[in-house]
Amino acid sequence: MLPRLVSTPLGVALSSLCTFSFALGISSAAAAPVREKENLRDLFFGQALFQAYQENYFDAIVSLDTELNQYRRLDEPELDPFTTHYGQAEFSVGDLELSYRMHREAGRAIEAVLKGNVPQPVRNEAAYRLAKIQYHKQQPQNALHALEMIEGRVPERVRAEERFLRARVYMELGRFEEAVELLKDLKGESSLAGFVEYNLGIAQMKAGQEERGVLELTALGKTGSSDPARQALSDKTNLLLGYHLMETGELELARPYFDRVHLEGPFSNKALLGAGWVEARAGRFDRALVPWKLLQDRQATNEAVQEALLAVPYAYGKLDVHSTAAINYGRALETFSHEIDVLSNSIISIREGKFLEALRRKEADQVQNWVVALRNLPGAPETHYLLDLMASNDYQEFLRNYHDLNDLFERNESWLGSLTAYEDIIELRRSYYEPLLPGIDDKFRELDARIKLRIEQRDKFASRIEQMLVSRRPEYLAFADEQEARLKLARMREILARGPRHYSEEAEARIARLEGVLEWRLSTEYDQRLTEAYKHLQQLNEEIKKLQVVYHSFVRSRQAATHSYTGYNDTIAQLRSRLKMAQTKLEILMARQGTMLEALAVNELDRRRAQLESYQIKARFALADSYDRANELQEQRLDQRKIEQHRSSQPEALPQDNPPELEASTEEGDDA
Amino acid sequence: MCRILQITILMLLASVCFAQSVSRDEIRGLDEQIQDVKKDVIDLTAELAQLEEKLLFPSNTQASFFVSLAGDNAFSLEAVELKLNNEIVAHHLYTFREIEALQKGGVQRIYTGNVQTGNHPLEVSFIGKSASGKEYRASANYTVDKEVGPKFVEIKIAGAESAINFKDW
Missing domain, CATH: 1.20.5 (Single alpha-helices involved in coiled-coils or other helix-helix interfaces)
Known part of the structure; x- marks a missing residue:
């Protein structure tokens, strides 16, 4: 997060390198989540990835966090399909948090993995990721501690990146020799091509192997590429070497490096300026004018161009072409004056809050390089002056954070609106269900009692059949008329027993015969009747099952009706209060972050304005000087012309003196 | 003028020194x-x-539908339409970022709604293009069997084969 304050070109290179390596880190982090498209076992994990791949980090983290929390609460998590992705999800959430600039949370997530009971390769990968976070937080010592936790083999997919990170950590800690050794091994690693060579060159130069470092960087600078990022790295390397050699006075060596920089690339202006200065320092001002004149016609807001506007007349002055120098100083003064006005208006615009207002607009999400593009809005500041500032990691972080805070604020506002809508829904549901439910409940209680009765009856039948399977009870299987007959016969038996004298033997025999007939029937049909009874019980079970489904469905619907409007009020009130608290915090933080962004932008514009004002003063003096010299020259020329004219207007005078030959002969004669 | 040269070199430092005024x-x-x-x-x-x-979307009525791509990464999905119970419930036009996310293995939740338990006819149709620019379109039908719990259906589109596969989760 914090920039390194370094004062040498190599230091600059090292710090610039962080920009490259950081970009590399983020892209790999974002790409990390899933590589096994076909092996997706959990839809919700896939949904989180869908958000992550679109760089909607907030939504991705929310989805993945929810999944992880639900999974951790499961009684038997191993049965859940998410198990397959659990380890990966824990890493991914750390990666996503890192991409969302939540370094502390990302660190905690990975430390949790390290503390858990995980296999060594997973532990190694976690240690690597923790080290990456520490490195990103500019804590190289902590990053090294994390890297030292790695034991044995590092997973293949992060092996090269781990070694590259280790080398950069060594460089941060000033252990350049060790970094050189690691980087040498990494040469040829296609995923890190360019970055390894750049770091190796810097490390070698820092380690005292100046010549090797220059050779390494020269080789990198010679590699052209159709990929703009690779070409930019190559240009940056050439520019770095060019200035480095110029600083050390090796002017003849420096020029080819500037010439190799791509003329249309982002470093071309600085390269053209440098190329001119190499020639100027060597005293070849005519040759210095070639790149500077080219630069002079470029975007006037660029610092190198503004410098070239002064450098061109300076070179003309050195070539004694003072009138052209004066014309160019005049042009420079005109440009500086206009640009100073632009800068002053931009500062006013920023102070009026228009810069932050533009940053909060919806286009910021959709338009690439929105921060640069916002200059086209009426009243917006001239953002071309802020390009260098904006290119720095810190400012980028501030901008992203400001944008994130604004996004969170808008999300929360939307949720607050939704909560009001939910309360309306709940109220509507309450007003619909509450009058209906008492009547429904009464009917349900009636039905419930009947259902329970039927279920009890079924249970009774089932238990009887169970008993009959163990001991024969034919009377249980008698039909209704047979039961009636049995009861009648039993009563007759009782009557007979009370007064046997009153009945004839024939009557008793008839009762016995009827009992026998009944018993015979029940005994002989017992098996068949038992089977029938069993079948009927099965049918009854089916019906009861259907009844229970309807019963449970009703219970669920009844519960759902209640749940659709009860128990939400407290939750909603609590969430609303938390949302409002978060909104207050967000407003404060946005104001602070915004003030910081504005202050930095105003500082930068102030610096540029002060620089232009100083250029303006120099140009005025130089212009006056050029006029003086031009006048002097003109006067000299006029004088010369007058002398020539005077000479030409005089008649040819007769020679007063004798020719030398005559003089000589005369002298000889005198001597004689 | 030599000071101008020094300024040029210091320009490279600007990106790291800017924040000096902020602690x-x-x-x-x-x-x-x-x-x-x-x-x-x-x-x-x-x-x-x-x-x-x-x-x-209470769990007893919730039905969610997810779109994913099968196989060929070069296939660009342009639009998907979902008809549930013969009514259009979702019609989505894909952005470049969404297409890329699907190609990398992301899964899009295209629609979540409420349906009663029982069977519901689902009709899915899509339009897309292969890397060569050839247009593909197809539609397929499926019966969503909604039970007591929430229902999740994955709609897997194999673009170049003009095929749509369904999976209950």
């Missing part, structure tokens, strides 16, 4: 507070999303 501690403190508030809002959003789901 380092202030930057660090603010950054940590921003991280804290992000964490708070993430937690809050998760709770709000759960509340929303519980309130609007």
Whole structure:
């Protein structure tokens, strides 16, 4: 997060390198989540990835966090399909948090993995990721501690990146020799091509192997590429070497490096300026004018161009072409004056809050390089002056954070609106269900009692059949008329027993015969009747099952009706209060972050304005000087012309003196 | 004029020296507070999303449909339409980022709604293009068997084969 304050070109290179390596880190982090498209076992994990791949980090983290929390609460998590992705999800959430600039949370997530009971390769990968976070937080010592936790083999997919990170950590800690050794091994690693060579060159130069470092960087600078990022790295390397050699006075060596920089690339202006200065320092001002004149016609807001506007007349002055120098100083003064006005208006615009207002607009999400593009809005500041500032990691972080805070604020506002809508829904549901439910409940209680009765009856039948399977009870299987007959016969038996004298033997025999007939029937049909009874019980079970489904469905619907409007009020009130608290915090933080962004932008514009004002003063003096010299020259020329004219207007005078030959002969004669 | 040269070299330093006017501690403190508030809002959003789901799509009626791509990474999905119970419930036109996310293995939740238990006819149709620019379109039918719990259906589109496969989760 914090920039390194370094004062040498190599230091600059090292710090610039962080920009490259950081970009590399983020892209790999974002790409990390899933590589096994076909092996997706959990839809919700896939949904989180869908958000992550679109760089909607907030939504991705929310989805993945929810999944992880639900999974951790499961009684038997191993049965859940998410198990397959659990380890990966824990890493991914750390990666996503890192991409969302939540370094502390990302660190905690990975430390949790390290503390858990995980296999060594997973532990190694976690240690690597923790080290990456520490490195990103500019804590190289902590990053090294994390890297030292790695034991044995590092997973293949992060092996090269781990070694590259280790080398950069060594460089941060000033252990350049060790970094050189690691980087040498990494040469040829296609995923890190360019970055390894750049770091190796810097490390070698820092380690005292100046010549090797220059050779390494020269080789990198010679590699052209159709990929703009690779070409930019190559240009940056050439520019770095060019200035480095110029600083050390090796002017003849420096020029080819500037010439190799791509003329249309982002470093071309600085390269053209440098190329001119190499020639100027060597005293070849005519040759210095070639790149500077080219630069002079470029975007006037660029610092190198503004410098070239002064450098061109300076070179003309050195070539004694003072009138052209004066014309160019005049042009420079005109440009500086206009640009100073632009800068002053931009500062006013920023102070009026228009810069932050533009940053909060919806286009910021959709338009690439929105921060640069916002200059086209009426009243917006001239953002071309802020390009260098904006290119720095810190400012980028501030901008992203400001944008994130604004996004969170808008999300929360939307949720607050939704909560009001939910309360309306709940109220509507309450007003619909509450009058209906008492009547429904009464009917349900009636039905419930009947259902329970039927279920009890079924249970009774089932238990009887169970008993009959163990001991024969034919009377249980008698039909209704047979039961009636049995009861009648039993009563007759009782009557007979009370007064046997009153009945004839024939009557008793008839009762016995009827009992026998009944018993015979029940005994002989017992098996068949038992089977029938069993079948009927099965049918009854089916019906009861259907009844229970309807019963449970009703219970669920009844519960759902209640749940659709009860128990939400407290939750909603609590969430609303938390949302409002978060909104207050967000407003404060946005104001602070915004003030910081504005202050930095105003500082930068102030610096540029002060620089232009100083250029303006120099140009005025130089212009006056050029006029003086031009006048002097003109006067000299006029004088010369007058002398020539005077000479030409005089008649040819007769020679007063004798020719030398005559003089000589005369002298000889005198001597004689 | 030699000072101008020094300024040129110092230009390279500008990117790292700009923040001198803002204190380092202030930057660090603010950054940590921003991280804290992000964490708070993430937690809050998760709770709000759960509340929303519980309130609007209770589990006994919830049916969610997800779109994913099978096989060929070069296939660009342009639009998908879903008809549930013969009514259009979703019609989605894909952005470049969404297409890329699907190609990398992401899964899009295209529609979540409420349906009663029982069978519901689902008709899915899509339009897309292969890397060579050839247009593909297809549609397929499926019966969604909604039971007591929430229903999740994955719609897997194999673009170049003009095929749509369904999977109940």
